[in-house]
Amino acid sequence: MKKKIIIVDDHTLFAQSLHGLIKSYENFEVLKVCKNGKELMEYFNAGNLQPDLILLDIIMPVKNGLETMEWLKKTVPEQKALALSMEHDEKTIIAMLKMGCRGYLLKDIDPDEFIHAMNSVLNTGYYYSKEISELVINGEKKDAFELTSREKEFLYFACTEMTYKEVASEMQLSPKTIDGYRENLFGKLDVKSRTGLVLFAIKNNIYQI
Template sequence: MRIVIAEDHPMFRNGVRSLLATIDGMEVVGEAATGEEAIAQAEKLLPDLILMDIRMPGMNGIEATQAIKEKYPSINILILTMYRDDQSVFTAMRVGAKGYVLKDADEEELLQAIRMVGSGCAVFSTEIAERMMHYFAAPPAPEPAGIGGLSANPLFAELTRREADILQCIAGGETNAQIAARLHISAKTVANNVSNILNKLQVLDRHEARKLVEQSRTMPKPGRLG
């Protein structure tokens, strides 16, 4: 199995490389420290599998995963990260990653995940699998009242009032500077909220967030039986 490691921390990258060097049938053929480098290595080397960190300088691992899977769907990607929140997991799966393993997994768990994803199977670390089971088993969260005019749709139930207001502005095509001026907050605060909104809605960018709002407006409103 030909493997590329995409990870911006040299010590962690070196540790994974050293581990894989001891395993028959696995060969590290390339390394990357940014999302852009991961894409370049995918194009140059056409590996069987990429170990992909999420948070890297420049393009992040989610964006790199999407770009690679769109152009090279046969390359399997295993997310290896410290991020254990539901949004990161679902967004990674949505863009084509085949597995999601935490960096604090033991060596055997990591190797097993690499083998499974390399063979085309989907795999999650134990903690992530438990979180996903809990997520799907839990009853829906109660819908907040009156937030930003979007509360009638459960798609936006997790948004705070401020985030909902900003999402309304995004849906109207406003820039961060325009939103900051309208809501009398700093551009940095807007940017932070936009990042939270994209994570909560499990979308990649403002364009997809705007499309989600537009689609929600055409959805039939839930009725009451009886």
């Protein structure tokens, strides 16, 4: 049975191109294309078929991605969604993840990585980078994810609105030590940004959404 997708994006050309790309995949079909979160809400409220996955733009008129994720979290918390973004705005993406979004995609993503991302969310619940996804799915190199209690504490605070300087104060450590934690975890978890740290923390129940 084909996996059912809903696209929520106000850029008509991009949405149509994405629709065409998804149609080219054998195991996927598009149920509907919505121009904003309000149209998605109307779709759900009308009792229509719930999709397996929502591809959700962040910056939209009427009801944006953050507002839409907040509504989904309250109304259909089990619904899986992937964020789409023109820019890698870390603060917005982290907010989306904390609202229950299962990962993020940049709109210039390679088609092969795009389908990998969708399958990753549908099969494992979340989307990581290709390297992290393979480790989680295959269960390999588990030692890479054995974190100390202080590393887990740092990861928890990284999921909040705190700056790294504020995290240092909360953990009673120097900013230089916090920078060391961050860089060590970037290497250990094979991520390159705070967003990657947050996604790992959520997936591994270090931070509860």
